[in-house]
Amino acid sequence: MSYNRILVRATNWVGDAVMSLPALRALRQRFPGAEIAILAKPWVADLYHREPFCDRMIPYTPATLAEKWKAGRALARENFDCAILLQNAFEAAAVARLAGIPERIGYARDGRSLLLTRAIPVPRRGEIPRHERFYYLELLHRAGILDTLPENDRIRLEGAPEARSAGIARFHKLGMVNTVVGMSPGAAYGTAKRWLPERFAEAATRVARELGGSVAIFGSKSERELCAAIASAIAVPVHNFAGETSLGEYIDLAAACRVYLTNDSGGMHIASALGVPTVAIFGATDDLGTGPTGPLARVVREPVDCSPCLKRECPIDHRCMTRVSAERVSTAAFDLLAKSGDRA
Numbered sequence: 001m002s003y004n005r006i007l008v009r010a011t012n013w014v015g016d017a018v019m020s021l022p023a024l025r026a027l028r029q030r031f032p033g034a035e036i037a038i039l040a041k042p043w044v045a046d047l048y049h050r051e052p053f054c055d056r057m058i059p060y061t062p063a064t065l066a067e068k069w070k071a072g073r074a075l076a077r078e079n080f081d082c083a084i085l086l087q088n089a090f091e092a093a094a095v096a097r098l099a100g101i102p103e104r105i106g107y108a109r110d111g112r113s114l115l116l117t118r119a120i121p122v123p124r125r126g127e128i129p130r131h132e133r134f135y136y137l138e139l140l141h142r143a144g145i146l147d148t149l150p151e152n153d154r155i156r157l158e159g160a161p162e163a164r165s166a167g168i169a170r171f172h173k174l175g176m177v178n179t180v181v182g183m184s185p186g187a188a189y190g191t192a193k194r195w196l197p198e199r200f201a202e203a204a205t206r207v208a209r210e211l212g213g214s215v216a217i218f219g220s221k222s223e224r225e226l227c228a229a230i231a232s233a234i235a236v237p238v239h240n241f242a243g244e245t246s247l248g249e250y251i252d253l254a255a256a257c258r259v260y261l262t263n264d265s266g267g268m269h270i271a272s273a274l275g276v277p278t279v280a281i282f283g284a285t286d287d288l289g290t291g292p293t294g295p296l297a298r299v300v301r302e303p304v305d306c307s308p309c310l311k312r313e314c315p316i317d318h319r320c321m322t323r324v325s326a327e328r329v330s331t332a333a334f335d336l337l338a339k340s341g342d343r344a
Helices: 014-019 021-030 065-076 090-098 133-142 160-173 197-211 221-232 247-255 266-273 326-339
Strands: 005-009 035-040 056-059 082-085 104-107 118-120 180-184 214-217 238-240 259-263 278-282 297-301
Touching (some): 005 021, 014 021, 014 133, 014 266, 021 035, 065 090, 082 090, 090 104, 104 133, 180 197, 180 266, 197 214, 197 259, 197 326, 214 221, 221 238, 247 266, 259 326, 266 278, 278 326
Parallel strands (some): 005 035, 005 082, 035 056, 082 104, 104 118, 180 214, 180 259, 214 238, 259 278, 278 297
8 A cells, every 4th residue: 555645633632642652653664755744632732743753733623513524624625645543533534534535544433434444443352462552553553554563662752852952941941950850740530540749749859859959840720739739848949830831841841851750641651752761650540551661661559459440539548549658659760760871
């Protein structure tokens, strides 16, 4: 098969978007001369703009049926010859069909099979490796785009060096020293994924104090109060960035961090993909399915019988998180720094 102009419908959540990066990198390797355009919601679009597989970003913003119809007709003028739908929704297939794209590839989900030219069966449990990145790679494999899965399927952001330079410059403008400990204490799915705020403060203080550095706390606007409470308990210089950064600005700042402490969150996926030593605390969710990848990522979890429960809120005593000490997390951070060639 040969495609000259490929439209990729990106996923809507940052974590899923990061886990689809190996598939997008493999797509570029399979079609090195094709134009690859990424159709994405604004809140994930900044993830792609430095990546070699992305030739062009197309913002996707319609909310009403009329706006979606208009978006599909606008895409029709682009003359794409293939659409690859990483998003599972019916809407993604409907817009691609409305755009008249002759080859429309996606998983047979959400009642959209009739809108696809290749409706790919969804992998059953045990058919593919457990981590979510293989879900997107397998779509390309089952569609015949990939003969085999790539040998190097680690999740990474190729634009990390450029992002790091921009982040260091931003930190310097704010008067922050070169050594910054990053932190994402929130989690979008629910409180069951959140480690204790006071332990985040304790672990970050210990690591930053040993490194002679400061702490940068990141989160959404809705997490501003949580992050402020943690900042008030940190005994070294600290800046609360919650609600202050776009995704692109966050990527730059995270790339400039020396080590990163985080719950299972979009911030975790990005920090790890940037190659930053990342300590992720897991409890309610499954690190084998959605954990960070790469040699500089470390998962800390307490093996209790009820974990992973995949619940939004803990119905009992949150033992998967309360039994994880600040010392365990800070020690994991120092171990990763030593492994990366950095010294405390």
